[in-house]
Amino acid sequence: DAKTTQPPSMDCAEGRAANLPCNHSTISGNEYVYWYRQIHSQGPQYIIHGLKNNETNEMASLIITEDRKSSTLILPHATLRDTAVYYCIVRVGRGTGANNLFFGTGTRLTVIP
Amino acid sequence: ETGVTQTPRHLVMGMTNKKSLKCEQHLGHNAMYWYKQSAKKPLELMFVYSLEERVENNSVPSRFSPECPNSSHLFLHLHTLQPEDSALYLCASSLRQGDYEQYFGPGTRLTVT
Numbered sequence: 227d228a229k230t231t232q233p234p235s236m237d238c239a240e241g242r243a244a245n246l247p248c249n250h251s252t253i254s255g256n257e258y259v260y261w262y263r264q265i266h267s268q269g270p271q272y273i274i275h276g277l278k279n280n281e282t283n284e285m286a287s288l289i290i291t292e293d294r295k296s297s298t299l300i301l302p303h304a305t306l307r308d309t310a311v312y313y314c315i316v317r318v319g320r321g322t323g324a325n326n327l328f329f330g331t332g333t334r335l336t337v338i339p
Numbered sequence: 340e341t342g343v344t345q346t347p348r349h350l351v352m353g354m355t356n357k358k359s360l361k362c363e364q365h366l367g368h369n370a371m372y373w374y375k376q377s378a379k380k381p382l383e384l385m386f387v388y389s390l391e392e393r394v395e396n397n398s399v400p401s402r403f404s405p406e407c408p409n410s411s412h413l414f415l416h417l418h419t420l421q422p423e424d425s426a427l428y429l430c431a432s433s434l435r436q437g438d439y440e441q442y443f444g445p446g447t448r449l450t451v452t
Contacts, residue, residue, distance in 0.1 A: 267446075267448070269446045270431075271443065272441060275440060327441065328381055329381060
């Protein structure tokens with residue numbers, strides 16, 4: 227699986243857009259970019275995933291560069307409840323062996339009032 | 340709410356006790372998972388069930404015994420645990436076994452005394 231690199235922490239003002247970057251320069255053609263987050267003491271929460279096109283759902287938008295070596299998760303109007311650790315994961319669409327989700331260290335996003 | 344519920348949310352048990360964790364998913368998914376999350380360690384996959392059949396058991400000690408009576412319910416039976424088993428136990432589900440789009444429950448915070 228391709229390795230990902232994320233900044234360890236970011237701050238964002240409440241109501242502003244939060245832009246969380248992720249580098250995955252060794253991504254291969256059949257690997258998707260997944261984003262999860264984990265709020266303190268809660269289970270991980272799936273946010274969004276994409277292959278090469280930009281994706282949007284009710285939670286966030288995912289922008290993937292044309293060369294697929296990096297991506298950005300956008301929370302359009304951050305709220306205090308969006309304070310969490312955000313994980314960028316690169317995996318093939320379906321696992322053929324171990325079904326493990328490896329989260330790495332992620333980006334700790336703090337939304338400031 | 341993710342559509343995956345877990346009970347109890349908190350559990351304190353002695354090393355000689357027997358207890359069970361329960362997970363229920365309301366998403367119509369066919370695969371369910373048990374994960375263990377310890378402080379400052381990556382998420383560890385314990386068991387995978389697909390259509391009530393166990394498809395993966397990642398070298399988990401026999402003091403943890405899973406049960407999947409139907410595709411909506413998953414149990415983790417605990418007996419003679421050790422203090423190092425104290426952790427957050429997370430249940431997740433996905434549409435198909437192997438999918439990385441997984442939906443997690445809130446977890447059970449287990450403390451073994």
